[in-house]
Amino acid sequence: MSETTSQQLPSVAFLGLGHMGGPMAVNLVKAGVDVTAFDVVPAATDAAREQGLAVAATPEDAVRQAQVVITMFPSGRHVIDAYTGVDGAEGLLAAAPAGATFLDCSTINISEAQEASGLAREKGFTAADAPVSGGVVGATAGTLAFMVGGEPEVFERVRPLLEIMGGRVVHCGGNGMGQAAKICNNMILGVSMVAVSEAFVLAEKLGLEHQAMFDVVSNASGQCWALTTNCPVPGPVPMSPANKDYEPGFAGALMSKDLNLATTALDETGATAPMGRLAAELYDQFVKDGHAGMDFSGIITTLREGSEESSGQG
Ligand code: NAD
Numbered sequence: 001m002s003e004t005t006s007q008q009l010p011s012v013a014f015l016g017l018g019h020m021g022g023p024m025a026v027n028l029v030k031a032g033v034d035v036t037a038f039d040v041v042p043a044a045t046d047a048a049r050e051q052g053l054a055v056a057a058t059p060e061d062a063v064r065q066a067q068v069v070i071t072m073f074p075s076g077r078h079v080i081d082a083y084t085g086v087d088g089a090e091g092l093l094a095a096a097p098a099g100a101t102f103l104d105c106s107t108i109n110i111s112e113a114q115e116a117s118g119l120a121r122e123k124g125f126t127a128a129d130a131p132v133s134g135g136v137v138g139a140t141a142g143t144l145a146f147m148v149g150g151e152p153e154v155f156e157r158v159r160p161l162l163e164i165m166g167g168r169v170v171h172c173g174g175n176g177m178g179q180a181a182k183i184c185n186n187m188i189l190g191v192s193m194v195a196v197s198e199a200f201v202l203a204e205k206l207g208l209e210h211q212a213m214f215d216v217v218s219n220a221s222g223q224c225w226a227l228t229t230n231c232p233v234p235g236p237v238p239m240s241p242a243n244k245d246y247e248p249g250f251a252g253a254l255m256s257k258d259l260n261l262a263t264t265a266l267d268e269t270g271a272t273a274p275m276g277r278l279a280a281e282l283y284d285q286f287v288k289d290g291h292a293g294m295d296f297s298g299i300i301t302t303l304r305e306g307s308e309e310s311s312g313q314g
Helices: 021-030 042-050 059-063 076-084 110-122 135-141 152-165 177-206 210-217 252-269 274-291 296-313
Strands: 012-015 035-038 068-071 101-104 126-129 144-149 166-173
Touching: 012 021, 012 059, 021 035, 021 042, 021 068, 021 135, 021 152, 035 042, 035 059, 068 076, 068 152, 076 110, 101 110, 101 152, 110 126, 110 177, 110 252, 126 152, 126 177, 135 144, 144 152, 144 177, 152 166, 166 177, 177 210, 177 252, 177 274, 177 296, 252 274, 252 296, 274 296
Parallel strands: 012 035, 012 068, 068 101, 101 126, 144 166
Antiparallel strands: 126 144
């Protein structure tokens, strides 16, 4: 977290107090930011109150005095619906005061992020997307990485808030480019975890010890985060989820979600990415097989089972 003083900090409406949004909003309050919070789920608002957050009765009430409106929702549909209002609701864009900045920190489709920021800008507001990496641990510790898409002056306006909630804040370009950076990174991560897992399963079949493979590859050209930090086999990296029966970490459901955002972006742009598409299929199946809550490195168990079935047939 940075040394920013509360006098310089804009007031915030924080909507979406789930696994990520709850601790992020708490960190803003601890830094002296004036935060009014809201969530549609009463359990989330109760937990937020217990943590010292002021909770509004409606989403519109949360934003009426806000200089920055932060959303942390599951999907792009949630963001656009909250902005515009559904089922007779007024919507955040109608309720926010002139001059407000809409800052969406959810991980959503690039096209939806651009649609949401476009809706805000049409109403005379400024807007940016700022998806995060770092998970619940980073959200709680205030060490998230933020990838920001928006005009430079909007980035400067929200930067002090992001520096409270995060350890690294990168301006990636115009609206949607924060999501683009996040989606490209996670496509690499999904593909590389499958590649590392396949190599370990092949090593097992060949009789090569996990530790020996790790000692070579972690110092060779196969070195990557999926191997050296989130190693999918227990032993070589004691803190990796594989040592705790694949307790996440980064859940398979979230990797599947992010790879589906990548395939949407591939469809929309026409970019060729056979590996990214295959990783998306593998993680879809991983979730369908009941592993949504398992760390994404648990894909190795599915690959191992698959190899056992093929050797049975061979
Ligand atoms: P979550 O489901 O725990 O929280 C989302 C919250 O939004 C819920 O409490 C829900 O009730 C609330 N919500 C939905 N619609 C709302 C509305 N209209 N008004 C107010 N509240 C509303 O999800 P999460 O794990 O906190 O993730 C949030 C976002 O962050 C997602 O887009 C996710 O992909 C992204 N993300 C999550 C992680 C992680 O490790 N959990 C890591 C990086 C990014």
